[in-house]
Amino acid sequence: MKFMINFNKLIKVFPYRYIMSNELFQAGIPYTIEKSKNMEPYWDALKSGKFQTTECTKCDEIHYPPSPIMCPKCYNTVMNWTEIPLEGSIITYTFVTSPPEGFFTHYSLVSVMMDKLEKPILGRFIGDKIDIGNRVKIEFHTIDDTILMVFTNIN
Numbered sequence: 001m002k003f004m005i006n007f008n009k010l011i012k013v014f015p016y017r018y019i020m021s022n023e024l025f026q027a028g029i030p031y032t033i034e035k036s037k038n039m040e041p042y043w044d045a046l047k048s049g050k051f052q053t054t055e056c057t058k059c060d061e062i063h064y065p066p067s068p069i070m071c072p073k074c075y076n077t078v079m080n081w082t083e084i085p086l087e088g089s090i091i092t093y094t095f096v097t098s099p100p101e102g103f104f105t106h107y108s109l110v111s112v113m114m115d116k117l118e119k120p121i122l123g124r125f126i127g128d129k130i131d132i133g134n135r136v137k138i139e140f141h142t143i144d145d146t147i148l149m150v151f152t153n154i155n
Helices: 022-026 037-047
Strands: 051-056 079-084 087-096 107-114 120-125 135-143 146-153
Touching: 037 051, 037 079, 037 146, 087 120
Parallel strands: 120 146
Antiparallel strands: 051 079, 087 107, 087 135, 107 120, 135 146
């Protein structure tokens, strides 16, 4: 799917912004990607159990979070949606043992180098075995009518 925009009409438009709900915040997931018209392919993919993001048609750079309006690297305005495999490797992690105000549980965050994306993604880890180099996969959970990606161990 191609997304094209007239650059002259692009006035202070950002490809994504963060939104927050009380249920997400309390679950230890303080933000998610906005549900806007430009981001519909992203949310549709999540609903069908897939992970996709944008790829520039000029420089072939893959971006996450998705950037459907313009390539942040070369400023090209023609972007394609591309599917990313659901697996990757942990490159670093942290345990949040003193949750910020509003969070009710301890949780783990991992930075995962996703296959094909070649860039790390920070996300919540749900599982019992966490170590650098471990292979993980994305699972989808729904909280407050929002589909979230979390990382779990590959069995």
